[in-house]
Amino acid sequence: MLTLSAKQNIPLGLMRPERVRSFRVTTDAELPAVLRENAALLLPVDWASIPKGFGVVLVRPDSPFASDHQCGALLIDPSLLYLGDGDVIRLTPDLHIRVVYRRNASTNSLLVTERCNSLCLMCSQPPRDVDDSHLVDELLDAIPLFDPGTREVGITGGEPTLLGARLFDLVRSLKSNLPHTGVHILSNGRNFKQLSLAQALAALHHPDLMIGIPLYSDIASLHDYVVQADGAFDETVRGILNLKRCGVRVEVRVVVHAATYARLPALARFIARNLQFVDQVALMGLEMTGFTKANLSELWIDPVDYQAELADAVHTLHAARVKALIYNHQLCLLDPEIRRFAVRSISDWKNEYMPECDGCDLRQECGGFFSSAKLKYSAHIKPQRRRDDALAGGLASIESFT
Ligand code: SF4
DSSP, X not given: OEEEOTTBTOOGGGSOGGGOEEEEEEEGGGHHHHHHHTEEOOSSSOGGGSXXXXXXXXXXXXXXXXXXXTSOSEEEOGGGTTOOTTOEEEEOTTOOEEEEEOTTOSOEEEEOOSOOSOOOTTOSSOOOOOOOTHHHHHHHHHGXXXXXXXOEEEEESXXXXXXXXXXXXXXXXXXXXXXXXXXXXXXXXXXXXXXXXXXXXXXXXXXXXXXXXEXXXXXXXXXXXXXXXXXXXXHHHHHHHHHHHTTOEEEEEEEOSTTTGGGHHHHHHHHHHHOXXXXXXXXXXXXXXXXXXXXXXXXXXXXXXXXXXXXXXXXXXXXXXXXXXXXXXXXXXXXXXXXXXXXXXXXXXXXXXXXXXXXXXXXXXXXXXXXXXXXXXXXTOOOEEEOGGGGGGGGGXXXXXX
């Protein structure tokens, strides 16, 4: 039996695209039935002859099947024990593996390209100018294996619109294979300055699709500085206008950091006056990964130090009936007045809590931290306690331990 272990989650560039196949994972709990039905035994089967849609059986080390050398399934390495039934992996014949989809994850993001036409100061996925067009083919192979009950799938990059019509192939595949699954595309919005691109996306008539587009300031030059691209502000605003003109739902995303927090109130007023028809505005905390690490001295501000600006922006948007959401922020740092706008937004696989959170009554409601936050996080994290006499008051009825 082969052991699936050492080369898990290798960088995309190291996988030879022509040899990658997607498989739905089945763990050994159902091994006999699965073997009869639709399991692909990888040894000594000719790789290319495994029919589409067959799964891979992962056998846990403590399973009775683990010592069955005739079994032909894959003995799972302890580091992969988190994989479960219905997950989807990409696999090469020499057992390079990448996890594409986890059935029980709250969100699954599909990286569709590493190329981008911006170079944001805090980019979490620093772009690479490579031909990675094979990623779309691999995802088109994998999407039919996803659970149709999946709540939402994200499409991310790089800049997904650089794929042109191939992006629409992906959306079409998601629509036909997962008709009840929401699709959230993260884009810098610049290419939607072409009305035809917005029209082509709208023409797919996806029933639950939203584009998340960052806008970092009401001042064009400041937005262009943050995304490191001249003219980006004009293109992005025109893109938002075109998408809404075509009936595509748009989320404006603002990452709050040292370069953007001061203009938050003015940006909220800009949105309320000029883009009031967007579907929601997400005010987001910084993720300590990618370029953020390199630019940390320029970007870091403790979230407690921008609460006045954040609260002002939230109140302006709310008063203008623009849906405001606060992502990636810890509840104990937020002004109590705006805690009700906070959303548990961090994907569960990279969501953690710090030692200071021990004993906090709000862990269930609090979004916690990105796992990368260990690099730097607020010095003001304090466990919270609900007052016994005000349980019905929800998040407004809390106080800090003293
Ligand atoms: S102390 Fe409580 S509110 Fe603060 S980050 Fe930890 S879990 Fe969230």
